[in-house]
Amino acid sequence: MTSTGPNAKTGLTRRTLLTSTAGLAVAGTIGAPAILQAQSARAQSDVIRVGHLTPRTGFLGPLGEYAVMGVTLAVEEINAAGGVLGRKVELLAEDSVNPSTAATKAERMIEREKVAAILGEISSASGLSISQVAGRNKTLFIQTGCNSDELRGKSCNRYMFHIEGSNTAYVKAVGQALLRDGMVKGKKWFGLTADYAFGHDLLRVTKKFAEDNGGSFAGSELVPTDASDFSPFILKIRQAKPDLVVSNLAGNQITNFIKQYNEYGLPFPIAGGGFDTAAAWGAGSDTFTGTWPCIWHHTVQSPSAQAFTQAFIKRWGKPPENQAWGDYLAAKVLAQAMAETKSTTSDTIIAHLESQAKFDVLKGREGYFRNWDHQLIAEMYTITPKPKAEQKDKWDMLLLGTAVPGAGEDLEVIQPTKQENACTFT
Structure with a gap:
């Protein structure tokens, strides 16, 4: 071809x-x-x-x-x-x-x-x-x-x-920020998950992190990968009244969800277990919200x-x-x-x-x-919306957090352990 x-x-x-x-x-x-x-x-x-x-x-x-x-x-x-x-x-x-x-x-x-x-x-x-x-x-x-x-x-x-x-590394990276901000212990989470292998695996890891740190899921919904209308899921979030909405979505699903969630004006904060910068750029600086893990960003x-x-x-x-x-x-x-x-x-x-x-x-x-x-x-990061007054152009809308693990910490802190994710080569 x-x-x-x-x-x-x-x-x-x-x-x-x-x-x-x-x-x-x-x-x-x-x-x-x-x-x-x-x-x-x-x-x-x-x-x-x-x-x-x-x-x-x-x-x-x-x-x-x-x-x-x-x-x-x-x-x-x-x-x-x-x-x-x-x-x-x-x-x-x-x-x-x-x-x-x-x-x-x-x-x-x-x-x-x-x-x-x-x-x-x-x-x-x-x-x-x-x-x-x-x-x-x-x-x-x-x-x-x-x-x-x-x-x-x-x-x-x-x-x-x-x-x-890995999904585990992404969740552990953003999890450090959620623990710091008091968004885990005693908190109810609501998950939206892409209905394919990546999403299912990310949901499993996210639930484990919440349970290991004193959190729980108030609800969880699987979202078809071709879905473009998120209103049915957003209405369920409104009914559940969670402390945190957790995105286990992928690709342009994230962009579409953030845009529509913003239109409903719900007060529940958002965090993500998986994320790509393109999703934030697609949502735009007026719409993007939440705390997300990031493997790399052009402002490193x-x-x-x-x-x-x-x-x-x-x-x-x-x-x-x-x-x-x-x-x-x-x-x-x-x-x-x-x-x-x-x-x-x-x-x-x-x-x-x-x-x-x-x-x-x-x-x-x-x-x-x-x-x-x-x-x-290697290191990972977290990102949050950058204040509009500090943005230089349409690409400059994300604020890069400090590296995770921090300076002096073992790089493997956020990685799956052999007990969590056994691998045997044949």
């Missing part, structure tokens, strides 16, 4: 083999197939092919577009710096669509296109299907947007690594974070969303691991990542991958 969208403007799309005039003449002879195969093999050896799968349509589509922009910029920078091991990186970027299609495309990328690794994905269900293909084919998969604890637990896979944070004040932000703005005309950070980082981590191991072989790279090699993750502290579940261990 020919790539479309932002990456179609670069030289980083899937290419067809271009033969010379002489080659075309030879193609008419008996020896043409062998010659063309040899030419194709030489062309492939000149580049390192990397697959990228992420949803470009549906309720996760807006995030997928940022993912493509992030990985495209990373590959452009890698190639401008000389590539990896003296070879250019060729990006094969496609819409993953759904779990079944994602698996089919991953299989083709590995078997036919001979990619060295696959990056991307946002849907946890599609991430699982890609990981199963990657595992069978012993090919590295670095996922950048799947939050489900199950992917790091009973469905973990030696060939899958996680840039994106590390030198590398600001360099990435400026490069992204120059390339795409707007600041990077947190999903853009994840896919950008995945490409940079892969390139660094290949350079440090002098190899493009999945097993060699995996061994290097499992050694807890350090990476600049565009935050205050370096990150590393935990060797028993392959989770990237």
Whole structure:
């Protein structure tokens, strides 16, 4: 499939083999197939092919577009710096669509296109299907947007690594702010949950956090992923009169809910277990409210974070969303691991990542991958609405909290423990 969208403007799309005039003449002879195969093999050896799968349509589509922009910029920078091991990186970027299609495309990328690794994905269900293909084919998969604890637990896979944070990490990160503000012990929560794997898993983690800290759920509703009218759910919230409304929604569900909730003018505060910056931008500064966890934001004040932000703005005309950070980082981590191991072989790279090699993750502290579940261990944050008087433009509407865990604390404080989320690689 020919790539479309932002990456179609670069030289980083899937290419067809271009033969010379002489080659075309030879193609008419008996020896043409062998010659063309040899030419194709030489062309492939000149580049390192990397697959990228992420949803470009549906309720996760807006995030997928940022993912493509992030990985495209990373590959452009890698190639401008000389590539990896003296070879250019060729990006094969496609819409993953759904779990079944994602698996089919991953299989083709590995078997036919001979990619060295696959990056991307946002849907946890599609991430699982890609990981199963990657595992069978012993090919590295670095996922950048799947939050489900199950992917790091009973469905973990030696060939899958996680840039994106788990649901447990998101809940524990925002939970620190809720505990600080007295919104847990003795409080009644009402949950709205996206009715698919990610949402179900996030609801489980959120309920556990509330119960472990003296809170309880006054109500809980599953919301279809294609729902656009939240009024029936908001009326149930009004009847329940909770102390806190907890969002376990995803993608543009969050934007639609916040907008409609604001129209009803209910007094109950909102917090979220999962969040993407695009949802706040979609809601707008006049509507956005609540306390939310955040894995990265373009106002993070590390030198590398600001360099990435400026490069992204120059390339795409707007600041990077947190999903853009994840896919950008995945490409940079892969390139660094290949350079440090002098190899493009999945097993060699995996061994290097499992050694807890350090990476600049565009935050205050370096990150590393935990060797028993392959989770990237790094800081997270919380965000709240920024006072309008302090906003510089339409993107500058979020106030970034201090890093969680705090300075001097172990980075694994907010991560699932082995008891919470056992992973056994086969």
